[in-house]
Amino acid sequence: MADREFGFDTLCLHAGHVPDAETGARALPIYQTTSFVFDSADHAASLFNLQTFGNVYSRISNPTVSALEERVAALEGGRAALAAATGMAAQMLALLTLCRNGDHIVAARTLYGGTYSQLATTFAQFAIDVTFVDADDPAAFRRALKPNTKAVYAETLGNPQLNVCDIAAIADVAHGIGVPLVVDNTLASPYLCRPFEHGADIVVHSVTKYLGGHGTTMGGILVESGKFPWDNGNFPQMTEASRGYHGVRFYETFGDFGFTMKARMETMRTLGPTLAPLSAFLLLQGIETLHLRMPRHCESALAVARHLTAHRAVEWVNYPLLEGNRYAKLAQRYLPRGAGGILTFGVRGSAAAGERFIESVQFLSHLANVGDAKSLVIHPASTTHRQLSEDEQRAAGVTPEMIRLSIGLETLDDILWDIDQALENSQR
């Protein structure tokens, strides 16, 4: 009898955790331990040789963290996952497993500011070169490819421009030269978009955002599809004897989860941005309600976007599923269940009015995060994108008057009330 294909909602609650044999504990135990005892010298040797699966040291794997990894892998429809301390760490682990000194990445110009800085500044220190291109133009990605390109990188939904990535078209560009497309799916979450279904090869998340959903806990994760042909000649580190892990050949030995094993046993083991077990537990508590929260985030964000469109103190509103939005068609294709909880708008009166708006909101929280159950607000030009020049800000889609809202789960009328009274104050 064929195995049942369980629905997304069931996976949110069950994937990655079966009650343990010893206690039968229904909730996921928090394995707050650094290390795990070996049964014997031979067992220890087998674990270190990767001849058997098991836990050695929590920098490399931990049963509570594994539950998060398997759950997100299942939600994304992927083969395997590796959790990390933050989303920034997860994307770093993915890219440093693909690229070495002298390699090249092609990335969307509209990336989240922190990611842009990681690629443009920190990776430059490792002599990994990144070309940033127009995120809306797959041909621009193609033109930027070089013989040493090892990855193409984009976001399902850009932040804060909220541009929707044509994942299938950009995957074709990457596959044309035999390299993977890495997609940051943070702002969509697997509830709204599963990039593997459109050709992406690796997905990364800041689990801190919608997956966790409660704004209490940092975390990141990378997921591999299990479908990329690592033996195509471009990735000898996947097929040849590993210098970093005593001669293991990751693709031959672990097949469709070889990339995750390499990222775990080499990149994570040596760089060390591990997720804490307690954090994994807290993030999993959030994931249990992902399928209930996301529709509400989307419904309320669309309602706020429509409300602002008609407001006299608002110059423009940007939400991908809004009528007339330049990304509406791509959003209908890639985000048919909703375009997430984030929108941006321009307050009439430019930057000063924008600051007055932010100082006038009563329960919308002014802070540098998105995807919380609580509604959030920020002025990107003076905060998240402050380290960029004004030209770089504009290239990333940040204008001086832009306000970013992350719409939470409060009573919709209350959200609209708070926005309205703050807009009124902004015009005084």
Add this chain to the structure above:
Amino acid sequence: MPIVDDIAGLRRILARAHVVAVAGLSEHWYRPSYFAAKYLLDHGYRIIPVNPNHTEILGERCYPDVASIPGSVDIVDCFRRANDIPPIAHEAVAKGAKVLWMQIGIRSEEGARIALAGGLDVVMNRCVKIEHARVMGGLHWAGVNTGVISARRHA
């Protein structure tokens, strides 16, 4: 007997088996066949290497073919090309084995037909190590999506 491809069926096969003949087992520690055989040894199975070029692998006596193995065999696990599978399937039937297992990347419809006609279970295009770890526990710790959804205690 159908080809076994579901979690309950794989669990049944792996729970009942004790002796696994590994056809095409390599002497090199970094080859997948060696990883799989070492894993099975570590998980309580007896393994019997089958490789005409060696007399001993992993401390176990090595036989040139399945027919030469004295005593009974539960699973014949094949690390051989698809073309080599049908004769191994005939030997597995003659030996009274219960399962013909073709490793990941190996598909032989003819081998499967022979084994099924002989009353064996057949597993095709799956790794015995990865499937054991997937359905009996362990693979989960590597962050792999096992597909196991259950509220029963882990066996």
